């Protein structure tokens with residue numbers, strides 16, 4: 001255990017240095033994955049001791065990790081890794097994780113993290129300013145899903161407060177309000193379905209809106225559907241705009257959705273888990289004015305290149321976070337607040353919570369706007385390069401021009417060939433995405449890694465074409 005004793009400090013420094021050296025040594029080529037098949041990997045991992053009678057000690061444990069685990073870890077920093085919104089981590093933010101783990105602060109009460117609480121409060125305030133919320137508030141969460149689910153809870157309580165009020169915290173939903181409905185793009189993230197389930201409304205309460213040719217919500221149709229539902233006695237309470245859909249990176253029209261939400265007395269949430277990073281890029285105008293939304297999901301473990309987990313829910317009006325306010329004698333005493341001790345537990349669905357704000361604080365401070373702009377511009381520019389190449393090549397289909405850093409495409413052949421191409425690339429240590437669009441199997445590049453070059457992308461295009469010939 002880390003303590004002030006000289007030997008514990010020495011052991012800490014040695015263990016961290018040896019772990020860092022082992023990670024660096026495990027990365028001996030540019031591939032993203034060893035290519036080992038799942039059965040062989042499972043068998044290899046099965047040989048690791050779990051809870052031996054006598055522990056094997058750090059040196060031996062590290063040896064096993066180096067031998068059995070690290071060679072088959074997925075290397076997010078590889079230029080051959082591009083299947084998901086799953087980023088490589090900036091070096092300073094990995095060092096920040098050491099600080100976070102060493103102090104093991106918890107964000108629920110000031111006395112479990114004095115500096116940590118003050119840093120999260122400052123970071124949230126600065127983020128509110130960055131996204132145009134003057135006087136807003138927010139909270140760090142475990143990820144975009146938790147941010148979206150929290151937003152749905154805030155939206156429901158906000159709507160209930162404006163529509164006669166009801167003690168939903170204590171009594172749950174009255175029968176009539178089981179007709180509450182939320183609206184999101186047909187290609188929105190499934191965390192809204194999870195939110196509906198968790199809130200006792202069920203998946204049917206999430207009305208999936210049709211999308212246009214750019215894969216953004218068709219706003220005319222959206223309003224028609226909301227009006228139809230109101231006429232049928234449903235209670236539309238929230239629209240979720242997606243600012244960067246998971247597959248396409250497509251962006252809903254926040255200004256138009258704001259107008260619709262206002263006309264129908266609805267809450268507007270912006271799920272910018274993916275697209276929020278673009279605010280620091282030269283392409284910021286593409287995401288629209290997110291301050292028009294009542295709340296925003298910002299994921300730092302996607303475009304911002306910080307280690308998992310790092311996300312925030314920002315809210316325009318701090319009172320909506322009252323949805324999570326709950327008094328516990330042992331944590332958030334009233335006299336604490338009066339004397340300036342901030343207990344963040346009242347803003348979150350979590351109790352014990354990581355000090356993820358430190359990663360944002362360190363990376364933002366170190367790199368500044370210009371450093372981030374350069375990285376974001378490279379990611380978005382790479383997607384434009386890739387799309388430019390394949391949209392002028394008749395071997396490929398690429399239905400939607402990228403708004404952010406993702407491109408969905410297929411080799412102009414049958415679904416099986418596309419699937420086999422992805423599997424073969426995986427065995428070569430190249431990991432790309434696969435999804436379905438309009439019933440057809442598609443491949444996907446999610447280009448978050450700023451170290452990726454046009455030459456590398458061009459090489460991959462050629463490799464995919466070769467495989468298509470071979471596997472057709």
Ligand SMILES: Cc1ncc(COP(=O)(O)O)c(C=O)c1O
Pocket residue numbers: 085142143144145146148188189191242244245246271273274299311
């Ligand atoms: C648009 C969007 N929203 C929310 C999420 C969920 O974020 P997380 O994986 O951090 O929970 C994702 C995940 O990819 C996403 O693409």
